[in-house]
Amino acid sequence: MKYTSLPLVVILFLSFTVIAQDKTFTLEEIWGGAFRTEGFESLHSMNNGTQYSVLERDNLSGNTSIEVYDYASGEKNRSIISTSFIADLNSFQGYEFSADEKRILLSSELEQIYRHSTRGIYHIFDIPSNSSFKISEKKIEAPLLSPDGNKVAYVQDNNLFMLNFLTGEEIQLTSDGKKNEIINGVTDWVYEEEFAFVRAFDWSADSNKIAFLKFNEKEVPEFSIDVFGNQLYPNQEVFKYPKAGEQNSTVSLHIADIVSMASDQVKLGDYKDFYIPRIEWTADPNKLSVQVLNRHQNNLDLIFVDATTKMASVVLNEKDEAYIDITDNLTFLEDNSFIWTSEKDGYNHIYHYKENGELISQITSGTWEVTDYYGYDTKNKMIFYQSVENGNMNRDIYSISLDGKNKKRLSQQEGTNDAEFSADFSLFINYFSNATTPYKFTLHNSTTGELVREIKNNQALLDKLKTYAVLAKEFSTIEVNGEVLNTWMIKPKDFDPAKQYPLFMFQYSGPGSQMVKNSWNTANDYWYMMLAQQGYIVACVDGRGTGYKGAKFKKVTQNDLGNLEVQDQITAAKQLGALPYVDASRIGIWGWSYGGFMSSNCLFKAPDTFKMAIAVAPVTSWRFYDTIYTERYLKTPQENAKGYDDNSPINFVDGLQGKYLLVHGSADDNVHVQNTMRLIEALVQKNKEFDWAIYPDKNHGIYGGNTRLHLYNKMTNFIKTNL
Numbered sequence: 001m002k003y004t005s006l007p008l009v010v011i012l013f014l015s016f017t018v019i020a021q022d023k024t025f026t027l028e029e030i031w032g033g034a035f036r037t038e039g040f041e042s043l044h045s046m047n048n049g050t051q052y053s054v055l056e057r058d059n060l061s062g063n064t065s066i067e068v069y070d071y072a073s074g075e076k077n078r079s080i081i082s083t084s085f086i087a088d089l090n091s092f093q094g095y096e097f098s099a100d101e102k103r104i105l106l107s108s109e110l111e112q113i114y115r116h117s118t119r120g121i122y123h124i125f126d127i128p129s130n131s132s133f134k135i136s137e138k139k140i141e142a143p144l145l146s147p148d149g150n151k152v153a154y155v156q157d158n159n160l161f162m163l164n165f166l167t168g169e170e171i172q173l174t175s176d177g178k179k180n181e182i183i184n185g186v187t188d189w190v191y192e193e194e195f196a197f198v199r200a201f202d203w204s205a206d207s208n209k210i211a212f213l214k215f216n217e218k219e220v221p222e223f224s225i226d227v228f229g230n231q232l233y234p235n236q237e238v239f240k241y242p243k244a245g246e247q248n249s250t251v252s253l254h255i256a257d258i259v260s261m262a263s264d265q266v267k268l269g270d271y272k273d274f275y276i277p278r279i280e281w282t283a284d285p286n287k288l289s290v291q292v293l294n295r296h297q298n299n300l301d302l303i304f305v306d307a308t309t310k311m312a313s314v315v316l317n318e319k320d321e322a323y324i325d326i327t328d329n330l331t332f333l334e335d336n337s338f339i340w341t342s343e344k345d346g347y348n349h350i351y352h353y354k355e356n357g358e359l360i361s362q363i364t365s366g367t368w369e370v371t372d373y374y375g376y377d378t379k380n381k382m383i384f385y386q387s388v389e390n391g392n393m394n395r396d397i398y399s400i401s402l403d404g405k406n407k408k409r410l411s412q413q414e415g416t417n418d419a420e421f422s423a424d425f426s427l428f429i430n431y432f433s434n435a436t437t438p439y440k441f442t443l444h445n446s447t448t449g450e451l452v453r454e455i456k457n458n459q460a461l462l463d464k465l466k467t468y469a470v471l472a473k474e475f476s477t478i479e480v481n482g483e484v485l486n487t488w489m490i491k492p493k494d495f496d497p498a499k500q501y502p503l504f505m506f507q508y509s510g511p512g513s514q515m516v517k518n519s520w521n522t523a524n525d526y527w528y529m530m531l532a533q534q535g536y537i538v539a540c541v542d543g544r545g546t547g548y549k550g551a552k553f554k555k556v557t558q559n560d561l562g563n564l565e566v567q568d569q570i571t572a573a574k575q576l577g578a579l580p581y582v583d584a585s586r587i588g589i590w591g592w593s594y595g596g597f598m599s600s601n602c603l604f605k606a607p608d609t610f611k612m613a614i615a616v617a618p619v620t621s622w623r624f625y626d627t628i629y630t631e632r633y634l635k636t637p638q639e640n641a642k643g644y645d646d647n648s649p650i651n652f653v654d655g656l657q658g659k660y661l662l663v664h665g666s667a668d669d670n671v672h673v674q675n676t677m678r679l680i681e682a683l684v685q686k687n688k689e690f691d692w693a694i695y696p697d698k699n700h701g702i703y704g705g706n707t708r709l710h711l712y713n714k715m716t717n718f719i720k721t722n723l
Helices: 007-018 027-031 189-195 459-465 523-533 551-557 564-577 594-605 627-634 641-645 649-655 674-685 707-722
Strands: 003-005 051-057 064-070 076-082 094-097 103-112 118-126 131-134 141-145 151-156 159-164 170-172 182-184 201-203 209-216 222-227 235-240 250-257 262-266 274-281 287-294 299-306 312-319 338-342 349-353 359-362 370-377 382-387 396-401 416-421 427-434 437-445 451-456 474-480 483-490 501-506 537-542 582-592 612-616 659-665 691-695
Touching: 027 523, 027 707, 051 094, 076 103, 103 141, 118 141, 118 151, 141 201, 151 201, 159 209, 189 274, 189 627, 201 274, 209 274, 250 274, 338 370, 349 370, 370 416, 382 416, 396 416, 474 564, 483 523, 483 564, 501 523, 501 564, 523 537, 523 707, 537 564, 551 564, 564 582, 564 594, 582 594, 582 707, 594 612, 594 649, 594 659, 612 707, 649 674, 659 674, 659 707, 674 691, 691 707
Parallel strands: 501 537, 501 582, 582 612, 612 659, 659 691
Antiparallel strands: 003 474, 051 064, 064 076, 094 103, 103 118, 118 131, 141 151, 151 159, 159 170, 182 209, 201 209, 209 250, 222 235, 250 262, 274 287, 287 299, 299 312, 338 349, 349 359, 370 382, 382 396, 416 427, 427 437, 437 451, 474 483, 483 537
């Protein structure tokens, strides 16, 4: 076995723990927000490139405002709006400027629909006249200002509307919208969850046309959730949810011409069973880009539609043996050439294409991944991006010219660096953290990367943590099944290598994920420190199928989810168990969602390795999960029944020998509680002992009130009793 520590992180770990004291973390503090970091809320770079705006709240009065600050000095320049001066608006939760920054869209009374979608009350604030008005008395979805700032389009009751501020005219662009049948302008459940795509319409550059998608979900099977509430009888939420192999919504593309008041459907081609995961107008107001993806998600066409003739032509085709990830990285330049990211050389990189789809150049290259695309500076012809060039557990910010030359690393500190660029790309705010440094916000020159000033840090949190027994992560690598895998470990404060400690493992393991990264603590990390304070070693290993090591490493689990990933966790547990300071008879594992699917399989398939497992909101059979996610990795059950059944925990309950805790929220719209109920039935029929908990009316996140505190108390007690 090879287990190699990374010297720099260990040094940081040692130096940090020297000043740490003995105060222990409590679940009440962790889930009460005692260790939250400070940051910015709704930061927007102003068009002048020298100022930015943020949303601020007055804790005493409850008023919210938009304040403008100078980048260079940090001084407040002005207050644009405050709810203390708006009669019918007590507060707002978000804002969006028009392109000319003369009008602001304000959101309030937001209510969550699903993971990404909300509906709420929206106001328009007109800066020149210092006046505001409400768009609709009813709650609306996904409003979007037109490029000229004179109109807004939005969805209400599954129909698309447009309001003209200059004339006061409201136009209903569709009339066939109906719950669980027809959706116009926003996506259905599965698109939203798996393509992270809610607003399914876009304005043309001249503000005269709106392209939108229509979802016909009449034939999609329904799923129902009982919502128990506090009334005598529960309510039932019924929505369309296509499980693997079942019927998807039929999606169609339409273009509404606001000037001629006409709306036409666009025929994209001879596609039989397909997705439209993105639409976006190009720099040309008569040319729309549409991405069409086959059901297997391994063949993607980028199509340009002529808005005048409604003719569609494929300008770029991407194929992959496994699948193609959908991103928002498509950028159109002034000449309508475009920037695109692709894994076609085995790693995610940036490419530049002519308007007709002819490749101009591959801009970035190497055995590393581009992890974020920030944008293109038209004046200096520079691209800004984030990558893992400095190690796949880190993130750095880079600039590179459009011709692929003059690459420069703009971030200096090792860890996780993210960026928010000014409108003219002359400056950027660096969001930095690592395993021992909470978020720091610093302003930098975009040409040189040089520090301009520090904006905000979390020194107060660091000072607070000096009184606690902070136990930082030790980052390492471990050789497992022929691969070098990233791992971290947290050891007890008074760690003695001559003693043996129980080992508690955490993982997620889903395709493209990453749990081992050099960034600041999540709430779970404080929980792990609390467990370590009580004598446990906590470890995490990112196995095969996880991300940021290239397409081959990520896609090796294709058509066989839960096989290689489980092998890696079992092998890693055995190798870690062979360390002299680990008690191999006391190894546990836990995970949430995909991680719960994994922890269940590990316990059932390796009873000689794992003493206990916790599974929260687990998928227990991929037959129960949605089309887009599941078929991306497994194809359909009709095509690949073996891939679905050979690794379903339901089929391996006979192997349960250790202690098992199974947890789910009854109103989980994502991973349905059906998964847990079917697994429970299988366990009962095999007469297996286990513990379980159902949280009423809680979704996939299982939160609200004291719910998280209760859940983590339950899990902590289960660990202390059984490990």
